[in-house]
Amino acid sequence: MSGPHASSDHLVTDSTAATEFVEESAVDVEAPSAVDEVVVLDFGGQYSQLIARRVRECGVYSELLPHHVGVEEVRRRKPKGLILSGGPASVYAEGAPRLDPELLELGIPVLGICYGMQLIARELGGRVEGAEVGEFGRSDLTVLEPGRLLAGTPAEQTCWMSHRDTVFSAPPGFTALASSTASPVAAIESQERDIYGIQFHPEVVHTPYGQHVLTTFLEDICGLDRSWSAASIVEEQIERIRAQVGDGRVICGLSGGVDSSVAALLVHRAVGDQLTCVFVDHGLMRKNEGEQVISAFRDHFKVPLVAVDAEERFLAKLKGVTEPEAKRKVIGAEFIRVFEEEAAKLSGAKFLVQGTLYSDVIESGGGTGAATIKSHHNVGGLPEDLEFELVEPLRALFKDEVRAVGAELGLPERLVWRQPFPGPGLAIRVVGGEATKERLDVLRDADAILQDEIRQAGLYRELWQSFCVLPDVRTVGVQGDERTYGYVVVIRAVTSDDAMTADWARLPYDLLEQIASRMINELREVNRVVLDITSKPPGTIEWE
Numbered sequence: 236m237s238g239p240h241a242s243s244d245h246l247v248t249d250s251t252a253a254t255e256f257v258e259e260s261a262v263d264v265e266a267p268s269a270v271d272e273v274v275v276l277d278f279g280g281q282y283s284q285l286i287a288r289r290v291r292e293c294g295v296y297s298e299l300l301p302h303h304v305g306v307e308e309v310r311r312r313k314p315k316g317l318i319l320s321g322g323p324a325s326v327y328a329e330g331a332p333r334l335d336p337e338l339l340e341l342g343i344p345v346l347g348i349c350y351g352m353q354l355i356a357r358e359l360g361g362r363v364e365g366a367e368v369g370e371f372g373r374s375d376l377t378v379l380e381p382g383r384l385l386a387g388t389p390a391e392q393t394c395w396m397s398h399r400d401t402v403f404s405a406p407p408g409f410t411a412l413a414s415s416t417a418s419p420v421a422a423i424e425s426q427e428r429d430i431y432g433i434q435f436h437p438e439v440v441h442t443p444y445g446q447h448v449l450t451t452f453l454e455d456i457c458g459l460d461r462s463w464s465a466a467s468i469v470e471e472q473i474e475r476i477r478a479q480v481g482d483g484r485v486i487c488g489l490s491g492g493v494d495s496s497v498a499a500l501l502v503h504r505a506v507g508d509q510l511t512c513v514f515v516d517h518g519l520m521r522k523n524e525g526e527q528v529i530s531a532f533r534d535h536f537k538v539p540l541v542a543v544d545a546e547e548r549f550l551a552k553l554k555g556v557t558e559p560e561a562k563r564k565v566i567g568a569e570f571i572r573v574f575e576e577e578a579a580k581l582s583g584a585k586f587l588v589q590g591t592l593y594s595d596v597i598e599s600g601g602g603t604g605a606a607t608i609k610s611h612h613n614v615g616g617l618p619e620d621l622e623f624e625l626v627e628p629l630r631a632l633f634k635d636e637v638r639a640v641g642a643e644l645g646l647p648e649r650l651v652w653r654q655p656f657p658g659p660g661l662a663i664r665v666v667g668g669e670a671t672k673e674r675l676d677v678l679r680d681a682d683a684i685l686q687d688e689i690r691q692a693g694l695y696r697e698l699w700q701s702f703c704v705l706p707d708v709r710t711v712g713v714q715g716d717e718r719t720y721g722y723v724v725v726i727r728a729v730t731s732d733d734a735m736t737a738d739w740a741r742l743p744y745d746l747l748e749q750i751a752s753r754m755i756n757e758l759r760e761v762n763r764v765v766l767d768i769t770s771k772p773p774g775t776i777e778w779e
């Protein structure tokens with residue numbers, strides 16, 4: 236790695252020579268470095284992704300894999316530890332995900348959490364049964380014998396539970412370390428077999444000693460040195476990218492957002508001139524955003540950029556499409572068609588870089604047993620006949636981790652802290668109806684007013700996102716003594732760290748008034764403004 240000062244400014248700007256530059260000789264293809272990794276197997280728990288994330292916060296690289304990947308895939312990764320997540324099933328129910336006993340024979344420490352512990356207990360001869368009462372939320376934990384896993388934590392502590400099934404006796408050879416209000420056996424370990432289990436959830440913030448227990452597992456039990464950081468993602472991903480693409484040509488879908496900018500920088504570091512970025516202006520961007528993206532890119536990146544004006548073709552494909560998932564799929568497919576055309580002009584680039592994050596994957600139903608909430612255009616919205624090989628260096632990360640990588644790579648602050656903007660753009664904010672040019676223009680103008688006011692109020696960075704939604708609804712108003720029948724604009728502003736959960740932002744009343752009156756006075760078509768006060772869950776951030 237070239238250190239934090241190797242900023243993007245050192246690359247050579249060339250946004251016009253996309254089709255002219257000469258391919259350089261092949262870069263060295265190095266095998267991915269042996270980064271110490273802990274694998275988390277996902278049994279469908281609500282907090283599975285949080286476990287991997289907390290492990291990374293402890294300074295150890297971790298990825299979440301579906302439980303059905305099988306023991307071979309786990310072995311191939313040579314992890315230094317294995318964690319089994321919670322899950323909705325009952326271990327003794329028909330069809331419940333099972334534990335492959337070989338996973339306990341890999342010669343690495345194993346930690347089961349909740350369902351994961353119940354699986355271990357059942358597999359090794361302990362007693363797991365449905366209890367009369369469940370244990371949901373805060374619970375008191377009594378440590379009977381700290382053993383290795385609970386060493387350094389108090390005899391009485393609180394923890395957070397979410398289960399109905401309960402371990403009534405530990406398997407032979409295991410020590411029961413703790414009990415809780417409703418769990419006779421709330422933690423187990425066998426130092427001899429290097430297998431550990433806890434009924435409570437160490438990954439949630441409501442378990443005060445949760446991070447302590449995870450750290451003990453990683454450091455004292457797995458013997459890991461906790462040296463992983465955003466900086467090591469850079470090094471490691473650069474090596475992985477080189478190994479994946481060799482001397483092939485690569486294109487990167489670049490939106491001007493932080494994810495694709497970071498992905499592009501990583502790939503450029505890895506394979507230099509083999510990369511060309513493609514920005515698709517699909518006519519669903521914010522006001523003047525296309526020009527801003529292109530000029531910001533020219534100022535800060537020295538990677539060739541092709542900008543494609545694709546407004547007409549996207550709007551043509553969206554004609555008559557009103558159902559949210561249908562919209563997302565149409566847009567996802569059209570993005571790929573544009574990328575294919577551009578790739579063909581670049582001696583058939585077969586690799587496509589996308590700034591996909593973990594939250595895009597999980598919402599698209601990419602976790603194990605996880606529901607599809609919405610098909611993100613870059614994951615669930617991809618067409619079936621996709622021929623590109625995807626390069627997604629950020630796929631295991633959350634946005635705040637990507638921001639840290641961006642800062643590490645020297646990405647300008649403005650870009651690091653840019654509010655997210657969804658790939659399908661304003662099309663999924665014209666809700667319940669077709670995204671016509673006329674509606675998109677009204678929405679774009681309303682959004683420009685909102686952005687302007689939010690920035691002037693100094694609130695841009697505090698908010699995760701702030702935007703407008705245009706429902707397919709009109710209401711009656713009275714303006715200048717005349718009856719009007721106009722659009723309603725919804726203001727949506729939320730706070731969040733990673734888009735997995737969000738709260739509606741308490742914008743000052745005076746600011747809201749200013750925004751509403753500007754929208755109604757400046758936009759002929761709008762006669763009413765409302766505020767969305769729904770958190771996530773139950774709402775999602777976008778309306779479609």
Ligand SMILES: Nc1ncnc2c1ncn2[C@@H]1O[C@H](COP(=O)(O)OP(=O)(O)OP(=O)(O)O)[C@@H](O)[C@H]1O
Nearest residue numbers: 488489490492493494495514515589590655656658
């Ligand atoms: N207009 C676009 N042109 C080209 N590629 C795009 C465009 N919009 C999205 N993409 C691709 O889809 C990916 C996912 O979009 P997404 O909006 O999640 O990420 P982003 O735009 O890079 O960052 P942010 O989430 O901060 O907006 C992008 O990283 C990029 O690869």
Ligand SMILES: O=c1[nH]c(=O)c2[nH+]cn([C@@H]3O[C@H](COP(=O)(O)O)[C@@H](O)[C@H]3O)c2[nH]1
Nearest residue numbers: 610611612655656657658659734775776777
């Ligand atoms: O690139 C994207 N393609 C998509 O299809 C997409 N759908 C939602 N989003 C963004 O993801 C975050 C979570 O969104 P929701 O709470 O609406 O599910 C929020 O930041 C959304 O803006 C998308 N981004």
Ligand SMILES: NC(=O)CC[C@H](N)C(=O)O
Nearest residue numbers: 321322349350398399400
């Ligand atoms: N959170 C969990 O892993 C729950 C495990 C199991 N479904 C139970 O209710 O006990």
Ligand SMILES: [Mg+2]
Nearest residue numbers: 492656657658
């Ligand atoms: Mg975006």
